[in-house]
Structure formats: structure tokens, C-alpha cells
Amino acid sequence: MSKPINPTHDRTKTKAPYRALAVYAKPHTFTFIAVVLCALLGIAADLFQPYLVKEVIDDNLMIGKNDYHSLIMICLLYGGLSIGSMLFSYVQNNLLQFAGQSIVAKIRKDLFGHIFKQSMSYYDKTPSGSLITHVSSDTETLNQFFTQVLLSLVRDSMTLIFIIVMMYHLDPQLTLYSMIVIPIIILIAVSFRRYMRKTYQLSRTQLSQMVAFTAENLSGMHLIQAFHQEKEQMKRFTERNTSYFGANLREIRTNVLFNRSFDILGNLSVAFITWIGGIAVFDKAIEFGVLYAFITYIRQFFQPINNITQQWNTLQSTNVSMSRIWNIFAAQPEVKEKETAALIPLADVKGDIQFQHVHFGYQKDMAVIEDLNLHIAPGEMIGIVGTTGAGKSSLISLLCRFYDVQGGSIRIDGIDIRDVSHRDLHRTIGLVQQEPFLYGGSIIENVRMFDPSISREAVIAACQLVGADDMISRMKDGYDTRISERGSGLSAGERQLISFARIIVFEPKVLILDEATANLDSQTEQMIQSALHIVAEGRTTIVIAHRISTIMHANRIIVMSHGEIVEEGTHAELLALQGFYEQLYQHSQGTQSVSSADRDRLSSIG
Ligand SMILES: Nc1ncnc2c1ncn2[C@@H]1O[C@H](COP(=O)(O)OP(=O)(O)OP(=O)(O)O)[C@@H](O)[C@H]1O
Numbered sequence: 086m087s088k089p090i091n092p093t094h095d096r097t098k099t100k101a102p103y104r105a106l107a108v109y110a111k112p113h114t115f116t117f118i119a120v121v122l123c124a125l126l127g128i129a130a131d132l133f134q135p136y137l138v139k140e141v142i143d144d145n146l147m148i149g150k151n152d153y154h155s156l157i158m159i160c161l162l163y164g165g166l167s168i169g170s171m172l173f174s175y176v177q178n179n180l181l182q183f184a185g186q187s188i189v190a191k192i193r194k195d196l197f198g199h200i201f202k203q204s205m206s207y208y209d210k211t212p213s214g215s216l217i218t219h220v221s222s223d224t225e226t227l228n229q230f231f232t233q234v235l236l237s238l239v240r241d242s243m244t245l246i247f248i249i250v251m252m253y254h255l256d257p258q259l260t261l262y263s264m265i266v267i268p269i270i271i272l273i274a275v276s277f278r279r280y281m282r283k284t285y286q287l288s289r290t291q292l293s294q295m296v297a298f299t300a301e302n303l304s305g306m307h308l309i310q311a312f313h314q315e316k317e318q319m320k321r322f323t324e325r326n327t328s329y330f331g332a333n334l335r336e337i338r339t340n341v342l343f344n345r346s347f348d349i350l351g352n353l354s355v356a357f358i359t360w361i362g363g364i365a366v367f368d369k370a371i372e373f374g375v376l377y378a379f380i381t382y383i384r385q386f387f388q389p390i391n392n393i394t395q396q397w398n399t400l401q402s403t404n405v406s407m408s409r410i411w412n413i414f415a416a417q418p419e420v421k422e423k424e425t426a427a428l429i430p431l432a433d434v435k436g437d438i439q440f441q442h443v444h445f446g447y448q449k450d451m452a453v454i455e456d457l458n459l460h461i462a463p464g465e466m467i468g469i470v471g472t473t474g475a476g477k478s479s480l481i482s483l484l485c486r487f488y489d490v491q492g493g494s495i496r497i498d499g500i501d502i503r504d505v506s507h508r509d510l511h512r513t514i515g516l517v518q519q520e521p522f523l524y525g526g527s528i529i530e531n532v533r534m535f536d537p538s539i540s541r542e543a544v545i546a547a548c549q550l551v552g553a554d555d556m557i558s559r560m561k562d563g564y565d566t567r568i569s570e571r572g573s574g575l576s577a578g579e580r581q582l583i584s585f586a587r588i589i590v591f592e593p594k595v596l597i598l599d600e601a602t603a604n605l606d607s608q609t610e611q612m613i614q615s616a617l618h619i620v621a622e623g624r625t626t627i628v629i630a631h632r633i634s635t636i637m638h639a640n641r642i643i644v645m646s647h648g649e650i651v652e653e654g655t656h657a658e659l660l661a662l663q664g665f666y667e668q669l670y671q672h673s674q675g676t677q678s679v680s681s682a683d684r685d686r687l688s689s690i691g
Pocket residue numbers: 209447448453471472473474475476477478479480
């Protein structure tokens with residue numbers, strides 16, 4: 086098996102992707118050798134056929150020999166060669182498809198794994214639609230490289246050489262006349278090359294933009310329908326679609342022009358050779374059979390040239406796809422796991438969390454969190470409130486190490502989270518977000534996240550504990566009910582209960598709820614609240630909420646504004662302070678939920 090490649094080295098060199106591709110192709114060396122052998126035998130079988138006909142014409146028919154025996158033998162040989170050529174071509178195609186598909190499957194797997202390793206900052210910058218295109222269609226283009234381009238380069242260039250040898254053997258002078266077209270072919274190929282590359286790249290970029298736009302719309306469908314944005318989005322889609330249509334047409338037009346130029350050149354050469362060769366036959370300088378074989382060869386001569394040039398397109402796409410795939414491979418996660426991480430296990434965690442002088446910004450010069458200090462004791466339940474954009478979710482993202490702090494440190498049980506493995510850290514922390522992510526699969530699989538070591542009984546017990554058992558039992562197939570993609574068959578509360586059950590089975594020592602009840606009505610929130618108290622038992626728990634009612638019973642409440650902690654204490658202590666929290670509380674008493682505009686107004690009070 087090929088080793089995973091290290092694409093970072095040599096990234097700037099354009100040959101680097103091809104060198105890396107060669108690493109993937111290496112385990113299939115013997116298959117490629119077998120393909121070349123089959124191609125050689127197939128070509129020989131093909132090209133010997135006109136020579137046989139020439140033999141019949143010149144050595145039998147033209148001299149009136151009437152040798153029936155050799156005529157039948159040559160006809161049988163001709164038929165045998167045709168069958169042989171077909172068989173070789175069949176084996177060669179199968180072998181090449183197998184090698185090509187295996188290489189691409191391996192690249193696709195490595196690419197998917199590499200994308201998984203990236204940090205959140207990578208996903209912030211890269212639209213998911215374009216990643217989908219790279220994993221699906223760009224890797225498919227690589228397959229075409231092996232099964233079409235490589236095949237054509239090997240088979241057609243060998244055919245060309247064989248034809249020239251055969252032609253030279255028949256008549257060197259006619260061969261030299263035929264070669265006049267070669268400089269013209271090079272001229273056409275070079276002049277078309279740059280333009281074809283440009284048109285191809287343009288159409289690929291337009292396609293990838295259209296896919297990205299479609300993916301974005303599908304994920305935001307609720308919003309689009311709620312805001313009646315269908316017409317607007319349709320207009321934007323049509324613009325992209327029209328651009329793609331135009332770019333595609335331009336590309337096809339260039340290709341057709343390129344291919345037809347070759348066809349015309351082929352026909353003109355046949356006319357030229359018929360003229361020159363015809364005169365030579367009249368003058369008895371060559372035999373008629375030689376002219377026949379020569380014309381057949383010159384027709385065959387343009388076929389491989391045309392084939393090779395037709396692969397130009399695929400070669401262009403391979404270049405573009407390769408560089409795009411290699412750009413992904415070259416991306417290194419910003420959040421890196423230290424090599425020594427395995428030596429510092431995060432085991433038997435008590436759940437002591439310390440933010441020490443934490444500084445962070447998504448852009449280097451725009452701080453979102455500045456010199457933040459916070460100590461959370463093991464088993465403590467902390468509520469975090471604050472204005473929109475205060476930095477609450479960012480704080481949690483830092484604790485989960487989706488991003489790295491730019492200053493200060495975050496410690497769990499005194500250990501810097503940058504020193505431990507991602508696996509240990511994410512086992513320690515359980516995160517429940519506003520929109521829990523559910524996979525297409527059964528409820529059982531969704532709760533245990535496809536981990537077979539978690540038993541069905543454990544899943545059922547967890548669901549009973551959080552109060553989801555009733556709801557699940559009422560479903561058609563109970564725990565085996567299949568949930569559609571992203572859990573769209575369930576209500577927001579039901580989805581959230583399932584994500585709570587997940588927390589129970591995975592038993593993280595630190596539990597984070599980021600606006601986990603924001604989408605729920607007050608009755609469901611009550612249900613979730615009681616589930617939360619069960620789940621939070623014995624765990625350090627951080628709850629971010631806009632609704633004061635969600636966090637008012639926490640051991641301590643942190644009030645954040647503009648990346649800083651502005652107030653801290655229990656619900657009663659904070660009310661007594663009569664500061665920002667008290668304003669938030671009063672407001673929430675009046676409106677139940679605080680609108681963002683109001684929060685901003687309150688922030689200025691704070
Ligand atoms: N992925 C991101 N890339 C760039 N900026 C971001 C990103 N996520 C958040 N921000 C910015 O960082 C700031 C803090 O955002 P954060 O989501 O932490 O606030 P929050 O207090 O959780 O807000 P809310 O209550 O609305 O969820 C905001 O100004 C926001 O625009």
C-alpha cells in the first residue's frame with residue numbers, strides 16, 4: 086500500500102502533485118506493465134491487418150496467381166488478428182480501470198481524512214460546497230486521467246510509432262511526404278493549448294461556484310422560505326447558471342474547432358497521398374497494394390493524434406483538479422496536536438477549568454476576548470450570559486480547542502489543553518449546541534454515535550434518564566426508527582433530548598450547553614431543564630443562555646460584554662448589584678426573551 090503523502094513539501098512546484106500521484110500509482114506498477122504489454126500486442130494485431138491486405142493484392146490478385154489456399158489463410162489470419170486485438174483491448178481496459186479506481190479510492194479516502202483533521206478556521210474560510218466538489222468530481226477527474234489520458238498516451242503514441250515504422254517499411258519517400266503535416270499539427274496544438282486551458286478553468290470555477298451556492302441554499306432553506314427569499318435566490322442562481330452555461334459553451338466550441346482542424350488535416354493528407362501515390366502507381370514506381378496499405382495507414386495515423394489531442398481537455402482538468410486537491414492536502418491544521426500529547430493523558434479528570442489571561446481574535450488584529458480570567462471548580466455549574474457578540478461561544482470554542490488561544494492558557498485539572506491529545510480533550514468535554522447534529526441513521530446509532538462498544542441497553546437507559554424514552558417508544562420502530570438527514574423528522578426538543586442522551590452515554594466530565602434551549606418552547610425547555618439537572622450531576626457544567634430562567638439556578642453566573650467578564654456571582658448577588666445583569670433580568674421578565682437590539686442597548690448600559 087502507498088504511504089500517505091506529505092504534500093507540504095514541494096508545494097510551490099507544479100510537478101509536485103504529479104510526483105505525489107506517482108506515489109499512489111506505485112503499488113500498481115505491475116498492472117501498468119501488463120497494460121503496456123496488452124496495448125503493444127493489440128496495436129501489433131491492428132496494424133498488421135492492412136499489411137495482410139497489401140500482400141493479397143500485390144502477391145496474389147494483381148499478378149493473377151489465384152492461390153485460394155494462401156487467400157483463405159490470410160483471411161483467417163486477418164479474422165484472428167481482429168479477435169486478438171479485441172481481447173487485448175478488453176484485458177487492458179479492465180486492468181487500467183481497476184488500477185485507476187483503486188488509486189482514486191485511496192486518494193479520496195486520504196482527502197476525506199485530511200479534511201477531517203482541519204481546524205475550525207479552515208471551515209470558516211472554505212465553503213463546504215467546494216469541498217464537496219473536490220472530494221467527488223475532482224477525484225473522478227483523476228480517475229479519467231488514468232483510464233483515458235494515460236491509456237491514450239501509451240496506446241496512441243505507440244500506435245503512431247508503429248504506423249510510421251510500417252509506412253517507412255512500405256515506402257520511405259511517401260512517408261517523408263506525409264510527415265509535412267507534423268509541423269502544422271504542432272502549430273495548431275500550441276496555439277490552441279493556452280486558450281483551451283483558460284476556457285476549461287473558467288468553466289470549472291463557474292461549476293464549483295454553482296455547487297457552493299446550491300449547498301449554501303440547501304443548508305439555509307428554512308431561512309430562505311421564512312424570509313420569502315426564493316425569488317431573490319432563484320435570480321442569484323440563474324446568474325451563476327447562465328455564467329456556467331456560457332463558460333461551458335465556450336469550452337465546447339474551442340474543443341470542436343480543435344478536433345475538426347485535425348479531421349480536415351487528415352482528409353487533406355489522404356487526398357495529397359492519393360495524388361502523389363497515384364502518380365507513383367501510374368509510373369509503376371510502387372505497387373497498388375502498397376498505395377492501398379499506405380492510405381489505410383495514413384488514415385490510422387490521424388486517429389491516435391486526434392485521440393491524444395482530445396485528451397488535452399482531460400489533461401487540463403487533471404491539472405486543475407490535481408492542484409485543487411493538493412491545495413487541500415497542503416493545508417495544515419492551525420490547531421495542532423503535540424507529538425508529546427500521548428505522554429500527557431487526560432485521565433480521571435475532576436473538571437477543574439482555568440482560563441488564564443486568555444486573549445483571542447478570529448483575525449489577528451481584532452480581539453474578541455481580551456485578558457480573560459476565569460476559574461471553574463470541579464462539579465460547579467456556571468451560567469454565562471451577555472450581549473450578542475460578547476464572546477460567549479468563542480470562549481467555549483477555545484475550551485474545546487476548535488481554535489487556539491493567542492495569549493494566555495486554558496487548563497483542565499491544571500494541564501494546558503494544548504499539551505493533551507484531541508481525543509482525550511474531546512472525551513472530557515461534552516458539547517450540546519443550539520442545533521444538535523443528527524446523522525441519517527437509527528436513534529440507537531445517533532445516541533451512541535456509531536460506537537459499537539456502547540450497548541443498546543446503555544442507550545435505552547440514557548434515554549430513560551433524560552425523559553426521551555416515552556417519545557421514542559411512541560415512534561413506529563422505537564429505538565430503531567431511522568432519522569432522516571440532520572434529524573429533520575423530529576422536533577427541536579426531541580432532537581435536543583437525543584443529544585442529551587448522547588452526553589449520558591459518553592460520560593464527559595465537563596458539560597457545555599451553548600444556547601441548547603434557545604429554540605424550544607417553555608414547556609419543552611422545562612423538560613430539558615430537568616434532563617439537564619440529571620446530566621449535570623457530578624460534572625462541571627457551563628451553560629450559555631440568553632434566557633435568564635435557564636441559568637438562574639447555576640452556582641455562579643458570569644456576565645460577559647465585549648469579550649470581558651463584567652459581573653460575576655449568584656443570581657441573588659447579581660440582582661443585588663443592580664448592574665447589567667439586573668437590567669437583563671428585568672428585561673427578560675418583561676419580554677421573556679431579549680431581542681438582539683435590546684441586548685445591544687443594554688450592553689451600552691453595562
Ligand atoms: N468564525 C468566526 N469568524 C470570525 N468572527 C467570528 C466568528 N465567530 C464569531 N465571530 C465574531 O466574534 C465575536 C464574538 O462572537 P461569539 O459567537 O463568541 O459571541 P456570543 O457572545 O456567543 O454571541 P451570541 O450570543 O449572539 O451567540 C463576534 O463579533 C462575532 O462576529
